[in-house]
Amino acid sequence: MRVFRVIAIALPCFLAWIPAQGASCDLKAGDANSAGPGCARAWFDANLRINAALLGFIPNSVKKGLLSLTPVRRIRNAVFKDLGLPEDMLQFVNYPTRFDCRDATAALKGAGIVCPRLEDYAFRLWDYWERNLDPDLFIDRTLKGQVAGKVVLITGGSSGIGLAAAHKMAAAGAITVIVGREQDKLDAAKKEIEDALKSTGNSNGGTVVAASADLADLDSCDRVAGEMIDSYGGVDVLVNNAGRSIRRSVHLSVDRMHDFERTMTLNYFAPLRLTLGLLPHMRARGFGHIVNITTMGLQTDTPRFAAYLGSKAALDEFGTVAGRELLGDGIAVTSVRMPLVRTPMISPTKAYRALPAASPQDAAELVMRALLRRPVRVSRPEGFAAEVLSTIAPNTARLVAHLVYAVMPESAPEARPAPRRPPLAAGVGAITRLLWRRQP
Numbered sequence: 001m002r003v004f005r006v007i008a009i010a011l012p013c014f015l016a017w018i019p020a021q022g023a024s025c026d027l028k029a030g031d032a033n034s035a036g037p038g039c040a041r042a043w044f045d046a047n048l049r050i051n052a053a054l055l056g057f058i059p060n061s062v063k064k065g066l067l068s069l070t071p072v073r074r075i076r077n078a079v080f081k082d083l084g085l086p087e088d089m090l091q092f093v094n095y096p097t098r099f100d101c102r103d104a105t106a107a108l109k110g111a112g113i114v115c116p117r118l119e120d121y122a123f124r125l126w127d128y129w130e131r132n133l134d135p136d137l138f139i140d141r142t143l144k145g146q147v148a149g150k151v152v153l154i155t156g157g158s159s160g161i162g163l164a165a166a167h168k169m170a171a172a173g174a175i176t177v178i179v180g181r182e183q184d185k186l187d188a189a190k191k192e193i194e195d196a197l198k199s200t201g202n203s204n205g206g207t208v209v210a211a212s213a214d215l216a217d218l219d220s221c222d223r224v225a226g227e228m229i230d231s232y233g234g235v236d237v238l239v240n241n242a243g244r245s246i247r248r249s250v251h252l253s254v255d256r257m258h259d260f261e262r263t264m265t266l267n268y269f270a271p272l273r274l275t276l277g278l279l280p281h282m283r284a285r286g287f288g289h290i291v292n293i294t295t296m297g298l299q300t301d302t303p304r305f306a307a308y309l310g311s312k313a314a315l316d317e318f319g320t321v322a323g324r325e326l327l328g329d330g331i332a333v334t335s336v337r338m339p340l341v342r343t344p345m346i347s348p349t350k351a352y353r354a355l356p357a358a359s360p361q362d363a364a365e366l367v368m369r370a371l372l373r374r375p376v377r378v379s380r381p382e383g384f385a386a387e388v389l390s391t392i393a394p395n396t397a398r399l400v401a402h403l404v405y406a407v408m409p410e411s412a413p414e415a416r417p418a419p420r421r422p423p424l425a426a427g428v429g430a431i432t433r434l435l436w437r438r439q440p
């Protein structure tokens with residue numbers, strides 16, 4: 001394992017180090033659109049050189065043959081899309097380019113005017129291209145461009161993250177269908193969204209539809225999917241957001257199999273059932289986006305959430321695999337790994353009151369990010385950092401998580417009457433136990 005880690009770190013460094021021999025290519029390092037020509041220049045200077053001679057040993061005919069295969073072309077296009085490079089860039093690697101200025105030099109002879117060096121003005125041409133000609137400029141990347149007039153189904157849209165996301169979808173002109181168990185909550189949410197549209201004078205806002213269903217009853221999922229198909233011919237965007245969280249240590253769950261079953265039912269089987277019900281229509285229309293609201297806990301592997309994280313991991317993995325299969329059908333599946341968000345879901349957990357948490361509006365921004373780019377995953381930098389730590393130093397990550405687990409209190413009611421040790425004593429106790437029970 002250690003060898004793989006060293007390779008994983010060393011390889012990118014090595015590739016970046018290889019000196020260019022005959023060809024170079026600029027990899028987009030940031031968006032220069034909003035900055036001035038100086039920025040374009042900095043961009044132009046900060047290039048990553050790729051040695052085209054690396055693939056020189058492959059005969060041209062073989063390269064061309066391989067690249068004309070549809071699967072290879074699609075993989076190449078996907079890689080280029082991820083890197084933000086134009087697909088036809090490949091033909092210009094090693095392209096024999098000559099800029100002939102002999103006529104201009106002859107005509108300018110004696111005038112005291114000389115042709116500038118390419119390096120001195122190329123950034124201006126690039127800047128002009130980026131500002132006026134880049135085809136990406138003409139794609140509507142606003143939320144309105146993505147969802148206006150489309151049908152967006154948000155489960156758990158009557159509260160917290162789902163409600164904040166529903167506000168944004170309706171404001172962008174989507175037909176927003178919110179689902180929850182309690183009709184009163186749904187009606188209040190619908191009114192709140194409609195009032196917000198009115199108060200902001202948004203005449204382009206979409207309609208809000210409230211549909212009550214207990215999604216933990218899987219037949220209700222089929223009913224909701226059926227109603228969506230009957231009323232709208234299907235949905236364009238499905239946001240699987242309704243969920244249930246349980247915070248309880250594994251050793252306190254040994255006779256609580258039902259905790260594992262209920263988290264799996266609402267967090268995995270319900271979104272799965274809805275997805276399966278709506279998928280045939282998405283495929284038939286050649287368009288669809290399934291957004292699964294999962295959690296940053298999948299990156300931090302937070303103790304006391306085994307049941308919850310197990311169910312979210314199932315949803316996350318299902319989505320990743322389904323997304324790979326459905327790519328060719330025009331359907332994307334995104335997992336939004338939410339950080340801690342201040343919503344009714346976390347309010348019963350006293351331990352979280354003092355912790356920093358995102359607002360539902362911040363969380364809705366992450367949902368928007370999913371809709372705008374349709375990536376496989378949306379996650380926060382802290383989640384990514386935790387993932388990196390677990391990969392390069394798994395034992396340290398486990399130890400840190402265990403110590404945090406030891407000092408944080410239980411939420412389970414039966415554990416509360418036990419006298420609670422101060423955090424410092426709990427931490428020292430945990431370390432002593434670890435040393436005492438040290439594994440060889």
Ligand SMILES: NC(=O)c1ccc[n+]([C@@H]2O[C@H](COP(=O)([O-])OP(=O)(O)OC[C@H]3O[C@@H](n4cnc5c(N)ncnc54)[C@H](OP(=O)(O)O)[C@@H]3O)[C@@H](O)[C@H]2O)c1
Pocket residue numbers: 155156157158159160161162179180181182183185186213214215216240241242243244245266293294295296337338339340341342343344345346
């Ligand atoms: N809050 C966080 O810190 C956090 C962090 C990571 C991930 N998440 C995830 O984000 C999602 C939304 O959580 P939230 O914090 O916004 O929760 P919330 O404010 O408690 O909202 C939950 C929503 O789901 C609905 N719901 C619950 N059970 C349902 C059922 N059986 N059938 C249909 N609808 C149901 C609720 O409406 P009714 O009660 O009327 O049914 C409500 O609209 C969840 O999947 C959660 O796991 C939250």
